[in-house]
Amino acid sequence: MDRRKARNMQEEIYVGSRNQAKLKAVELAIQELKQKGVDMPTFQVIGVDVPSGVAAQPYSDEETISGALNRCLELKKNYPASLCIGLEGGVQRNHEGLFVCNWGVLLDEHGKKYVASGARVKLPEEVAEGLDNGKELSEMMELYSKRKDIRSKEGAIGILTEGLLDRSTMFAQVTLLLFGQKLHAQDGAYSVAKM
Ligand SMILES: O=P(O)(O)OP(=O)(O)OP(=O)(O)OC[C@H]1O[C@@H](n2cnc3c(O)ncnc32)[C@H](O)[C@@H]1O
Numbered sequence: 001m002d003r004r005k006a007r008n009m010q011e012e013i014y015v016g017s018r019n020q021a022k023l024k025a026v027e028l029a030i031q032e033l034k035q036k037g038v039d040m041p042t043f044q045v046i047g048v049d050v051p052s053g054v055a056a057q058p059y060s061d062e063e064t065i066s067g068a069l070n071r072c073l074e075l076k077k078n079y080p081a082s083l084c085i086g087l088e089g090g091v092q093r094n095h096e097g098l099f100v101c102n103w104g105v106l107l108d109e110h111g112k113k114y115v116a117s118g119a120r121v122k123l124p125e126e127v128a129e130g131l132d133n134g135k136e137l138s139e140m141m142e143l144y145s146k147r148k149d150i151r152s153k154e155g156a157i158g159i160l161t162e163g164l165l166d167r168s169t170m171f172a173q174v175t176l177l178l179f180g181q182k183l184h185a186q187d188g189a190y191s192v193a194k195m
């Protein structure tokens, strides 16, 4: 691709979800890339419902990564020449307790794979107990916060940080990590004007 012409092009970027927090995240990341002077096409973000192929509530980093990757692979079946992003939320236990974890996978136009994770925060004991008893994080967080549909809004991370870092901002950071690695790989697709 002629680098000088990248910004004049229009391309689709497919996201394997119709969750508004995830779609907003990709939009936010694209805005930030533009602000940082990355010469790239004007992207239209398109959300498509695809199966994650893992449990509704992934319970480890591995399972959460697989969910993000499976979403991408499903998208690639229909849009092989486009950028495809899968974002997946889950939980992972460590010696401090049960933490919310989030992973993203980008399969680019050449099929090259990039993987990144998001910020983590410890879940309150009562929420962790519910998950251990088979409940979903979104369900437990709604009970905990007495708010509705937080998975499409601020997310668990937003509730637990009083909105200082919400689900869209966290997934936008994940998306920046994905694009940043693509830039670092210097595959010639985009260039950074100033840094
Ligand atoms: O429509 P999709 O894309 O599936 O969006 P989702 O909100 O269900 O999100 P995930 O499938 O990626 O997350 C897997 C599960 O983890 C939970 N989850 C993960 N992160 C969350 C968050 O920040 N807030 C609330 N629930 C979260 C939620 O219960 C999901 O069923």
Ligand SMILES: [Mg+2]
Pocket: 056
């Ligand atoms: Mg889901």
